[in-house]
Amino acid sequence: MQGHRPDEAFTPMVEKALGKDRVIIIQDALGGQPIHRWWKEWKDPQGEKPNQCGDLYDRLLGKVKPAIQGEKLVSVTFVWMQGERDAKMGWGKLYEEALLGLHGQLAKDLKWKKNDLGFVIGRLSDFDMSNKRYSHWTMVRDVQERVANSNKNFFLVNTDDLNDGLSRKGKKIKDDLHYSAEGYKELGRRFAKACLKVANQK
DSSP states (O other): OTTOOGGGTHHHHHHHHHOGGGOOOOOOOOTTOOGGGTOTTOOOTTSOOOSSSSHHHHHHHHHHHHHHTTOOOSOOEEEEOOOHHHHHHTOGGGHHHHHHHHHHHHHHHTTOOGGGSEEEEEOOOSTTTTOSSSTTHHHHHHHHHHHHTTSTTEEEEOOTTSSSEEOTTSOEESSOSSOOHHHHHHHHHHHHHHHHHHHHTO
């Protein structure tokens, strides 16, 4: 999510559809991080809790709570683009519980009905479909798809075609870990379409 700039495509699309004064968009991102920096109940395969557990989640809420204070919220959607580090570390079997746990954790903290909290998940791209470099790459992809299919307010965003072309630095890329300059814009458009599906169900 760090390479995604909401103002390029996401924010204009959502504001055009819903009205600028009716939308609050908060981004918080740090590249290459495991999901346990957001989900506070995470434990490693040995049952141990890591030091940095939930610290980035607290940072996110530190932005969200002041932004929504005093506002009457009609719809809330959580956009999630993460998973590379968990795939690299071989933590794919822990990922489903963490993803659902994180969604539930946010719903609880926002005092929002869990089933009504929109969840837009950007699926890992086709960067390592052979699992040679990131041993649980396809496992995490499958989990993301399964979770996205588990609730009518959850949506999966495909990114397989976003990592070819020219990078932001003008370098030609193919099946890269990161997306092309145009790929990041298209990612924003796809996130926006999914978020609008959640909003329009209200």
